[in-house]
Amino acid sequence: MSDVRFEAVEKAYGDFVAVRGIDLHIRPGEFLTLLGPSGCGKTTCLRLVAGFIAPTSGRIVMGGRDVTALPPHRRNTGMVFQSYALFPHRTVAENIAFGLEVRRLSRAECRARVADAVKLVRLERLVDSYPAQLSGGQRQRVALARAIVIKPDVLLLDEPLAALDLKLREELQVEIKRIQSEIKITTLFVTHDQGEALSMSDRVAVMRDGAIVQIGAPDELYERPNSRYVANFVGRTNLIPVVVRGRTDRGYRVASRTAPPMDFEVAGPQTATFDVGEACFLGARPEHLHLGTGRANAIEAEVRTLTYLGSVWRVEVETTAGEMFTVLAHPGEALPLSGAIVPIGWRAESCFLLKDT
Amino acid sequence: MLANGSALAGARPRSAAPDVWLWVLLPTLAVLGLIFGLPLADLIAVSVHEMTGPAQVGDALTLEHYRAFVTDPFFLVMVVRTFWLGFLVVAFCLAIGYPVAYYLARTTSRWRGMALFLVISPLLVSAIVRNIGWFPILGGSGVVNWILMSIGLIDEPLRLISNFTGVVIGLVHALLPLMILTLTTVIQRVEPELEEAAANLGAGPALVFWRVLLPLSLPGVVAGSLLVFAMAISAYTTPAILGGNRVLVMSTYIAQQFRTVLDYPAGGTAAALLLLFAALLTLLALRVRTKGGEAG
Amino acid sequence: MRRLALPGIVFATFIFLAAPVLIVVVASFNSGAVLSFPPTGFTTRWYERINPLFLHAVYVSLVVGLSTAFLSTVFGVPAALALARGRYAGRDLLNSLCLSPLMVPALVTGVALYQFSLAVWDVTGIGLGGTIPGLVLGHMTFGIPFVIRAVIAGHARFDRALEEAARNLGATPLETFWRVTLPVLQPSIVSGAIFAFLMSLDDVPIALFVGGGDATTLPVRIFTTVEFDFGGDIMAVASLIVGASVVLMLLLDRLVGLEQFFGSRH
Numbered sequence: 001m002s003d004v005r006f007e008a009v010e011k012a013y014g015d016f017v018a019v020r021g022i023d024l025h026i027r028p029g030e031f032l033t034l035l036g037p038s039g040c041g042k043t044t045c046l047r048l049v050a051g052f053i054a055p056t057s058g059r060i061v062m063g064g065r066d067v068t069a070l071p072p073h074r075r076n077t078g079m080v081f082q083s084y085a086l087f088p089h090r091t092v093a094e095n096i097a098f099g100l101e102v103r104r105l106s107r108a109e110c111r112a113r114v115a116d117a118v119k120l121v122r123l124e125r126l127v128d129s130y131p132a133q134l135s136g137g138q139r140q141r142v143a144l145a146r147a148i149v150i151k152p153d154v155l156l157l158d159e160p161l162a163a164l165d166l167k168l169r170e171e172l173q174v175e176i177k178r179i180q181s182e183i184k185i186t187t188l189f190v191t192h193d194q195g196e197a198l199s200m201s202d203r204v205a206v207m208r209d210g211a212i213v214q215i216g217a218p219d220e221l222y223e224r225p226n227s228r229y230v231a232n233f234v235g236r237t238n239l240i241p242v243v244v245r246g247r248t249d250r251g252y253r254v255a256s257r258t259a260p261p262m263d264f265e266v267a268g269p270q271t272a273t274f275d276v277g278e279a280c281f282l283g284a285r286p287e288h289l290h291l292g293t294g295r296a297n298a299i300e301a302e303v304r305t306l307t308y309l310g311s312v313w314r315v316e317v318e319t320t321a322g323e324m325f326t327v328l329a330h331p332g333e334a335l336p337l338s339g340a341i342v343p344i345g346w347r348a349e350s351c352f353l354l355k356d357t
Numbered sequence: 358m359l360a361n362g363s364a365l366a367g368a369r370p371r372s373a374a375p376d377v378w379l380w381v382l383l384p385t386l387a388v389l390g391l392i393f394g395l396p397l398a399d400l401i402a403v404s405v406h407e408m409t410g411p412a413q414v415g416d417a418l419t420l421e422h423y424r425a426f427v428t429d430p431f432f433l434v435m436v437v438r439t440f441w442l443g444f445l446v447v448a449f450c451l452a453i454g455y456p457v458a459y460y461l462a463r464t465t466s467r468w469r470g471m472a473l474f475l476v477i478s479p480l481l482v483s484a485i486v487r488n489i490g491w492f493p494i495l496g497g498s499g500v501v502n503w504i505l506m507s508i509g510l511i512d513e514p515l516r517l518i519s520n521f522t523g524v525v526i527g528l529v530h531a532l533l534p535l536m537i538l539t540l541t542t543v544i545q546r547v548e549p550e551l552e553e554a555a556a557n558l559g560a561g562p563a564l565v566f567w568r569v570l571l572p573l574s575l576p577g578v579v580a581g582s583l584l585v586f587a588m589a590i591s592a593y594t595t596p597a598i599l600g601g602n603r604v605l606v607m608s609t610y611i612a613q614q615f616r617t618v619l620d621y622p623a624g625g626t627a628a629a630l631l632l633l634f635a636a637l638l639t640l641l642a643l644r645v646r647t648k649g650g651e652a653g
Numbered sequence: 654m655r656r657l658a659l660p661g662i663v664f665a666t667f668i669f670l671a672a673p674v675l676i677v678v679v680a681s682f683n684s685g686a687v688l689s690f691p692p693t694g695f696t697t698r699w700y701e702r703i704n705p706l707f708l709h710a711v712y713v714s715l716v717v718g719l720s721t722a723f724l725s726t727v728f729g730v731p732a733a734l735a736l737a738r739g740r741y742a743g744r745d746l747l748n749s750l751c752l753s754p755l756m757v758p759a760l761v762t763g764v765a766l767y768q769f770s771l772a773v774w775d776v777t778g779i780g781l782g783g784t785i786p787g788l789v790l791g792h793m794t795f796g797i798p799f800v801i802r803a804v805i806a807g808h809a810r811f812d813r814a815l816e817e818a819a820r821n822l823g824a825t826p827l828e829t830f831w832r833v834t835l836p837v838l839q840p841s842i843v844s845g846a847i848f849a850f851l852m853s854l855d856d857v858p859i860a861l862f863v864g865g866g867d868a869t870t871l872p873v874r875i876f877t878t879v880e881f882d883f884g885g886d887i888m889a890v891a892s893l894i895v896g897a898s899v900v901l902m903l904l905l906d907r908l909v910g911l912e913q914f915f916g917s918r919h
Contacts, residue, residue, distance in 0.1 A: 052817055072817070074823075078821070087815060087819075099822030102819075102825075102832075381735040382731070389750075389797060396762070396765040453662070459659070460663045461663075474906070489891055492883065493690060493888075494676050591758030591759070593759070594857040611764060612858075612861075625764070629761075635758050639756045
């Protein structure tokens with residue numbers, strides 16, 4: 001188990017800067033996810049660790065050793081590719097054994113370790129099949145087995161679930177997480193799927209334009225995003241433009257930038273400090289809004305559409321200020337009719353403030 | 358060899374590194390230059406020299422042979438005959454090939470694999486064998502004349518071989534599989550739903566063909582036709598064997614100049630012109646196909 | 654009616670395509686005149702009378718074909734990789750140059766080689782005309798481009814992540830090339846080599862002008878024989894070739910799949 005450290009790592013292709021000065025520490029045994037839209041530099045970071053590309057400046061340190069100048073085959077990382085990159089001319093067992101063969105392990109040891117890896121990913125019955133004969137999920141497992149059988153210092157996962165359908169994806173999320181915690185391997189996971197990121201990671205780093213915008217545990221990121229970008233990329237957020245009126249012992253008092261202004265209360269720790277008079281945004285997650293009164297904050301809104309999602313109803317409403325809000329109504333709550341004016345309330349603890357940037 | 362591919366790719370900027378692949382390419386390029394480039398250049402050089410006797414090439418430069426090709430009716434007739442041959446072969450290949458290709462592209466029958474095999478398999482039998490196979494069929498006492506005379510359609514055997522007719526039949530046979538394969542790929546790319554949509558809107562089979570299928574497969578049809586045309590006018594073995602030394606097209610003329618007449622400059626001139634025609638047609642075919650590919 | 658028209662045309666086409674091949678076999682056992690139909694009786698005497706020159710020609714053809722396939726692969730594979738992977742100015746032009754022999758009528762290449770071998774002999778005294786090495790060089794003019802084309806086509810489907818995976822798993826660049834790149838490209842390489850071999854076996858125009866004497870290939874021997882004498886043993890030879898082709902066909906279909914084999918080639 002070793003840690004990985006990015007020290008002021010920058011990668012430029014001519015004028016285009018793919019990664020701009022990242023400092024990041026992935027702790028031993030940690031499952032860290034790089035989350036962001038395509039082109040944000042997350043895959044570049046992964047390939048920097050694997051050694052397929054070298055940083056323009058900065059260092060990459062693995063287990064205390066500077067690996068920046070090491071070629072890929074000397075780094076001992078195990079990578080699962082988005083396309084799986086299974087060798088089509090080798091069987092499942094031969095694919096998994098590849099890394100052991102090039103390490104000149106004895107035949108007996110190869111066989112033993114391949115057998116272990118095959119058991120870990122539950123592919124015992126397919127060892128002699130060729131990749132072309134496998135389903136997407138099975139290929140994925142082979143790719144995973146091939147990457148971990150070499151006992152890598154760090155496991156690199158490049159959108160490994162992107163090519164699978166929803167049900168399989170959820171199944172393999174659990175599977176990957178199980179294997180990762182079973183062998184306690186330091187893991188760097190790259191995805192654009194926030195659901196995947198939140199459910200699997202110890203920590204998530206949200207990336208944008210080659211830089212890390214926010215890093216933290218999934219619940220921190222979700223409950224207290226530090227920017228409108230993170231608030232909207234990780235889950236959905238209803239935003240109200242507000243101005244800070246004053247501080248309370250638990251947080252802030254703010255008022256909407258509308259005429260007439262409406263007062264709201266925000267409680268709990270925030271990602272930044274706000275000055276009185278500062279213009280900022282108040283954010284609240286759809287599932288934290290409730291139809292009805294009796295909570296610290298309330299507004300009135302007109303119901304536009306109701307969508308049944310199975311476990312909940314999604315209610316789209318328009319506030320008197322003309323903003324569209326999304327509210328999730330849980331079973332048992334009384335549902336309004338489309339066009340009705342309803343009160344919407346939320347607790348001071350379940351909303352947060354965002355800098356106006 | 359891979360160093361350039363991945364290992365060093367990041368270690369130094371790609372564009373600044375001298376590309377080792379050029380060095381890898383060099384030996385092959387040199388070999389092709391020696392066994393192909395130089396001989397071809399030499400042939401073209403010979404075509405602009407005087408002939409000073411059988412198998413003799415003089416030192417003086419002349420464009421006389423090229424001038425003769427443009428002015429002498431003998432050559433003009435030969436060129437026209439060559440193109441007419443190409444045209445007929447393409448026409449027959451299209452007429453026979455399109456329906457067959459359509460069948461292969463659309464059928465879901467379990468015989469499809471077998472049918473495809475039957476189309477392709479003649480390609481694997483030596484061309485020369487397929488050529489001589491026509492003699493027992495088209496000859497004076499061959500299968501076709503026997504059938505026609507047995508049913509009383511003719512009294513005298515028809516001359517079907519060792520003449521222009523024989524060459525056309527032989528070339529259609531040789532090039533038909535190619536045409537069918539090209540057209541099958543093209544028709545497969547036209548979605549069957551388009552035909553169904555046209556039929557649903559009231560178009561009969563003929564209208565579906567003219568208004569939907571043909572326009573959509575046209576780039577492939579044109580490309581395939583140009584290729585078949587180029588190969589038909591380039592072919593030597595079939596015109597030589599099935600023409601029985603009586604059919605003078607550009608290829609048989611060229612061979613004659615080099616094998617018996619020994620007028621190398623004249624043969625070289627015809628060869629250079631044939632090369633020009635074939636290359637232009639092939640390039641045109643490639644261009645049509647790329648364009649069609651972009652549109653589709 | 655209409656439902657039957659299309660299968661009818663297809664069926665007639667198959668008969669047309671198969672006829673000259675099948676008739677060769679029938680005619681070779683005809684005890685009467687080989688070119689007349691219907692056959693008058695069964696005989697194997699044409700097979701007994703096959704001129705030994707044909708056997709020598711088979712030997713020449715096989716030696717030339719195998720050498721062509723081998724040397725074309727040796728020169729074609731590196732060139733194809735260089736053309737598919739290199740990043741340098743003029744790559745497209747070099748690509749066209751390497752494939753250009755396929756656009757030139759074989760007859761033109763043949764007479765050019767003939768003419769050139771005379772010139773080389775005049776200057777250096779090296780006579781390649783009428784020799785097996787000369788034939789091999791002549792056939793490499795199309796063999797090399799065939800291999801290049803097949804490998805480039807195969808390379809277009811090559812997933813570069815395979816090489817990265819190998820490197821990531823600890824393989825050196827050289828190991829990666831031998832254990833991943835070459836094996837993955839192997840089907841394309843093999844199909845290019847087989848195609849070069851078949852085309853060498855099939856060629857008349859180049860072998861006619863470059864070969865001769867002891868270096869006469871089977872198709873050229875048949876060609877020159879047919880020009881002045883159409884004996885029954887020709888049909889016997891042709892019929893044996895058909896037999897060999899059928900074996901080859903079945904083998905090829907099993908190994909590569911005929912549709913893929915010819916599908917990528919026009």
